[in-house]
Amino acid sequence: MIKFKELRYLCEKIGKGKTLAAVAKAAVDSLERVLKGCFACLYVLSDDQSKLTLLAYGSYPPAVYSIDRSNVSYWRAFARRERLVLNCGLLPQEMLFVSNSKQKAIIPLLWEERQIGALIVEALEELSKEQLELLEFVAFVVAKSMNVVKLTDTLEQSLKSLSNLNKRQKLLVDVSLKLFEQPTKEAMGRFLVSKVKEVFGFDEVQVLWMEGESGEGYRIFASDVQPQLGDLPFIIKAGKPLQMTVLIKDEESLRGLLTATSSEGKAFTKSDGELLSSLCGYVAAVLAARSQLRSIQRLRYMERTLVEILIEAAKENSIEDVCRYIARKLSETMYCDVLVYKIAAENGTKKLRKLASVDLDKTLLGEGHDEGLFPLQNHRYTEEIPIAFGGQVFGLLKIIDKHGYFSTKDTKDMLSILARHLGVLWAYQKAIHETKQEALKDSLTGLWNRRYFAEKIKEEMARCERSGEPFSVAIIDIRGFKAINDTFGHLEGDRILVEVAGFLAGAMRKIDVIARYGGDEFVSLHPRTREKEAKALWGRIERKLKERLWGSRNLQIAIDVGIASYPDDGKEKEHILGRADERMYEVKRKAKTNSLEV
Numbered sequence: 265m266i267k268f269k270e271l272r273y274l275c276e277k278i279g280k281g282k283t284l285a286a287v288a289k290a291a292v293d294s295l296e297r298v299l300k301g302c303f304a305c306l307y308v309l310s311d312d313q314s315k316l317t318l319l320a321y322g323s324y325p326p327a328v329y330s331i332d333r334s335n336v337s338y339w340r341a342f343a344r345r346e347r348l349v350l351n352c353g354l355l356p357q358e359m360l361f362v363s364n365s366k367q368k369a370i371i372p373l374l375w376e377e378r379q380i381g382a383l384i385v386e387a388l389e390e391l392s393k394e395q396l397e398l399l400e401f402v403a404f405v406v407a408k409s410m411n412v413v414k415l416t417d418t419l420e421q422s423l424k425s426l427s428n429l430n431k432r433q434k435l436l437v438d439v440s441l442k443l444f445e446q447p448t449k450e451a452m453g454r455f456l457v458s459k460v461k462e463v464f465g466f467d468e469v470q471v472l473w474m475e476g477e478s479g480e481g482y483r484i485f486a487s488d489v490q491p492q493l494g495d496l497p498f499i500i501k502a503g504k505p506l507q508m509t510v511l512i513k514d515e516e517s518l519r520g521l522l523t524a525t526s527s528e529g530k531a532f533t534k535s536d537g538e539l540l541s542s543l544c545g546y547v548a549a550v551l552a553a554r555s556q557l558r559s560i561q562r563l564r565y566m567e568r569t570l571v572e573i574l575i576e577a578a579k580e581n582s583i584e585d586v587c588r589y590i591a592r593k594l595s596e597t598m599y600c601d602v603l604v605y606k607i608a609a610e611n612g613t614k615k616l617r618k619l620a621s622v623d624l625d626k627t628l629l630g631e632g633h634d635e636g637l638f639p640l641q642n643h644r645y646t647e648e649i650p651i652a653f654g655g656q657v658f659g660l661l662k663i664i665d666k667h668g669y670f671s672t673k674d675t676k677d678m679l680s681i682l683a684r685h686l687g688v689l690w691a692y693q694k695a696i697h698e699t700k701q702e703a704l705k706d707s708l709t710g711l712w713n714r715r716y717f718a719e720k721i722k723e724e725m726a727r728c729e730r731s732g733e734p735f736s737v738a739i740i741d742i743r744g745f746k747a748i749n750d751t752f753g754h755l756e757g758d759r760i761l762v763e764v765a766g767f768l769a770g771a772m773r774k775i776d777v778i779a780r781y782g783g784d785e786f787v788s789l790h791p792r793t794r795e796k797e798a799k800a801l802w803g804r805i806e807r808k809l810k811e812r813l814w815g816s817r818n819l820q821i822a823i824d825v826g827i828a829s830y831p832d833d834g835k836e837k838e839h840i841l842g843r844a845d846e847r848m849y850e851v852k853r854k855a856k857t858n859s860l861e862v
Contacts, residue, residue, distance in 0.1 A: 288320035601664035653687035709765035736798035
């Protein structure tokens with residue numbers, strides 16, 4: 265099993281890479297350290313997307329340093345954007361790292377539907393499902409880190425080109441360098457407005473963000489501005505006052521607008537527009553970089569938090585406690601409402617019954633919550649994930665996300681992993697419960713056994729000590745049972761025992777407990793019941809029992825019942841059971857005497 269510290273080790277090693285080659289080398293080296301007996305290499309897609317070129321390898325160099333479309337097996341998996349696992353025995357020897365490899369896995373590197381490259385791993389043994397999932401996770405982290413590196417390179421190149429501008433332009437470079445220091449996007453907008461006004465002397469400057477983003481000021485829809493501007497980076501409108509609009513846009517999307525107005529006739533020039541376009545392009549790049557960084561931080565935070573939650577949840581004693589713990593911790597750390605339902609059978613139909621529920625508005629934030637990782641947004645999102653294991657669905661995990669933290673694919677995948685692990689815990693708890701229940705039941709009659717009854721009477725005594733309520737116990741013996749065994753055999757005796765046990769169980773109230781005490785003796789517990797009420801109950805049961813015929817021989821049988829109550833007959837379990845046993849034998853002696861007299 266892959267340990268959490270190994271996942272953290274992989275993420276940290278990969279995340280430290282400052283170049284594409286460093287990221288790739290860190291990935292293959294750390295993978296080979298975590299997965300013993302595996303050899304890795306990493307390829308990147310060429311600019312014309314015609315071939316994959318080797319970027320880094322681990323212990324052994326691959327025989328092929330570039331993979332073009334003629335290599336059908338590799339390229340087909342890469343084109344389909346899905347992993348491919350090959351049997352090395354079916355591959356040419358020159359395509360292998362080492363001669364005794366058994367399996368080769370090709371994992372595409374994808375980032376936001378863009379193909380970046382491929383991670384190829386050979387293993388001396390067959391790769392498990394868990395190992396393949398780890399490889400896909402590493403490929404995801406590598407793709408993300410490579411994207412950040414490329415973005416950083418783009419930003420650095422932009423800064424180098426801006427550094428060659430004139431004095432006025434250099435002042436804007438100083439502004440751009442301070443943009444990244446702003447704690448929030450809103451602070452960035454206010455800072456940008458103040459500096460642009462100061463440098464250019466425009467009458468009015470505004471920054472407008474796209475709809476859906478949080479913060480102060482105006483928001484816009486992409487559909488409102490795209491028809492006006494098209495692909496132009498800026499436009500200048502004549503009139504009084506003059507107006508200039510500049511796109512805050514990167515390669516991915518439009519993020520906002522900068523608008524400026526001036527009453528001067530020649531306030532806006534083409535060079536002003538180009539300069540502000542470069543600055544706004546940098547603003548968009550900074551926003552993209554911050555977004556990517558928050559995404560990686562949030563993903564790592566979720567990974568660490570979910571692992572910690574699952575480890576602690578596994579220590580709980582019941583599945584109800586497990587679900588309550590997970591719901592509470594998930595709500596506290598991920599800032600959302602959490603509900604857990606179980607599938608229950610009612611009147612022959614399956615229904616969802618609430619097992620645990622945590623409303624964020626009524627819960628204090630946990631110590632693990634970080635506002636920097638999860639900026640508040642006015643958003644509501646619901647995710648429902650089945651809790652299942654081994655083909656059996658146990659329940660449903662429902663997340664009500666009020667602030668849009670779980671709306672990304674990464675966080676949805678994390679929640680699915682959590683639900684799968686919860687399904688494993690559920691199945692484990694169910695198996696333990698069933699095993700305990702079987703251990704507490706009599707193998708012949710199916711009633712509870714003596715051990716279970718001892719636990720229940722102990723619990724009832726503790727409850728009654730607190731509440732002052734009474735309870736009664738009854739010891740029941742089948743009259744003349746030894747004669748039945750001697751006359752008709754033990755098989756017939758066992759048959760009668762099973763029938764009587766089923767009859768007595770059906771005659772009990774929901775709050776009562778009946779168990780087999782040993783041989784032909786049974787014992788029952790009647791909460792909130794005085795001795796007089798217990799005698800009336802057993803009087804009705806005895807009359808119904810005498811009306812029936814039992815076993816394959818259609819025998820008439822009778823029972824002897826002794827009843828004692830708490831606290832009238834004692835406050836210790838041994839005293840109460842002893843008194844009930846004495847009264848049962850008194851009943852038995854009277855019945856024998858009456859029989860002799862007759």
